[in-house]
Amino acid sequence: MRTTRFLAAAVLGGAVLPAFAGPADDACHHLQAIADANLAAIAADYAPNAVFQWVGGPLDGAYANPAAIRGVWTKFTKANGRIGHSVNELRVSANPKGATVTADVVFKASKDIKVRYVMTYRDGKLVNEIWQIDPKLKATAY
Numbered sequence: 817m818r819t820t821r822f823l824a825a826a827v828l829g830g831a832v833l834p835a836f837a838g839p840a841d842d843a844c845h846h847l848q849a850i851a852d853a854n855l856a857a858i859a860a861d862y863a864p865n866a867v868f869q870w871v872g873g874p875l876d877g878a879y880a881n882p883a884a885i886r887g888v889w890t891k892f893t894k895a896n897g898r899i900g901h902s903v904n905e906l907r908v909s910a911n912p913k914g915a916t917v918t919a920d921v922v923f924k925a926s927k928d929i930k931v932r933y934v935m936t937y938r939d940g941k942l943v944n945e946i947w948q949i950d951p952k953l954k955a956t957a958y
Contacts, residue, residue, distance in 0.1 A: 839908050839915035839937050846935065846942065847921060851901040853893035859886050863941035872949030873929075900924035904954075914938040920953050 842861070849857035859882070862868075868879040868888065875892060879885045906919040916936045923929040930953035936944040 839910060839917050839935075840906060842937055842940060842942075843906065843908075843917040843919065843933075843935050844903070847901060847903060847919070847933070850889075850892075851899050851923065853896065853898050855886070855889055855893055858889045858893075861942050862945075863938065863943045866941070866943050866945065868945045868947070870947045896923070896925045896929075914943070920950075922953065 846858065846861045849861070862882060862885055864882060866880075866882070866885060868885045870876055870879070870888060875888050877888075879888050901921055901923045904920040904922075906917065909916045909918075914937055916934065918935075919933045921931045921933050923931065930950050932946075932948040932950045932953065934944075934946040934948070935942055
């Protein structure tokens with residue numbers, strides 16, 4: 817847990833942690849790209865066969881190809897621009913076939929967007945992603 821908190825805090829501060837390579841680092845990079853409204857970096861994180869489930873909110877739906885996923889992030893970044901974010905309880909489950917990263921994330925837009933995030937990686941690319949809007953999620957600052 818201590819490493820997770822340190823990693824999340826460092827990402828929030830904009831620091832780069834080369835010692836933390838792997839799924840946690842990939843997930844933090846992805847979250848930072850979203851907060852930075854960096855559409856090219858967001859899109860580069862996905863495998864060609866990725867599936868993205870957005871559950872709740874105005875972008876609710878299933879997106880199952882690169883153009884659809886890029887389209888939803890285009891709408892999100894256009895509506896919100898650059899925003900802050902905080903990460904709580906980042907956890908990684910991994911084996912040789914891939915890794916799943918879960919985190920509670922609060923994106924600091926005009927209204928906080930509270931998300932339970934689940935990201936599955938294979939070969940360093942996102943293959944499955946769930947963005948679950950969770951209004952009851954508690955925001956914890958590090």
